[in-house]
Amino acid sequence: MEKPVHPIRIGCLRCGKVVPRSGFKYCGRACYLQASVLDGFLRQILIGDGCWIWTGNSAEGRARFGRKLSASRFSYQLFLGTIPKSKKVCHSCDDGMCVRPGHFFLGTSKDNSADMVAKKRQAFGARHGNAKLSDDIILQALALYKTGNISQRAVAKQFGIHRVVFNKIVNGHSWRHLNVELGRRKWRHVCR
Ligand SMILES: [Zn+2]
Ligand SMILES: [Zn+2]
Numbered sequence: 001m002e003k004p005v006h007p008i009r010i011g012c013l014r015c016g017k018v019v020p021r022s023g024f025k026y027c028g029r030a031c032y033l034q035a036s037v038l039d040g041f042l043r044q045i046l047i048g049d050g051c052w053i054w055t056g057n058s059a060e061g062r063a064r065f066g067r068k069l070s071a072s073r074f075s076y077q078l079f080l081g082t083i084p085k086s087k088k089v090c091h092s093c094d095d096g097m098c099v100r101p102g103h104f105f106l107g108t109s110k111d112n113s114a115d116m117v118a119k120k121r122q123a124f125g126a127r128h129g130n131a132k133l134s135d136d137i138i139l140q141a142l143a144l145y146k147t148g149n150i151s152q153r154a155v156a157k158q159f160g161i162h163r164v165v166f167n168k169i170v171n172g173h174s175w176r177h178l179n180v181e182l183g184r185r186k187w188r189h190v191c192r
Helices: 029-043 071-079 114-127 135-146 152-159 163-171 175-181
Strands: 045-047 052-054 062-065 088-091 104-107
Touching (some): 071 104, 152 163
Antiparallel strands (some): 088 104
């Protein structure tokens, strides 16, 4: 007797693992939550020609994701990676409500003074290491991946992003650091 043909089951949209039932988008609660966090974050960004303006919460001119998280720091960690302990996320555009990864640079407390920011801004384009991975590419890649019809690996290949890097972007591996780091620090001026 022939085995019955099972309906095609698409893997978890976040991690690619087998989902518990066909029709399920995610393998479990953890993936569902992380995916919805990413969704919630991207939905609150207004993408302009220059800055990506945060339309969500704010406090003292600083973009807030939810009540506690800094949207800038969240964005940095989502798109660019972990923020070293001694560093602050600064804006080359001087706009605290901007969450565009290409407008961030890491600074120390010293860099907080206005002229340092100005200097960095001039040197920004050529020196900044993430120039090779532009934020538009990342966002396009994420959008394509979120359609659910294509694997992470395929999207990464199509956009020329290393699959491990893209996986990090999708999974927001550094999210867990956020809760630990935030709240302990006081950010001044444009660095937060
Ligand atoms: Zn999953
Ligand atoms: Zn900006």
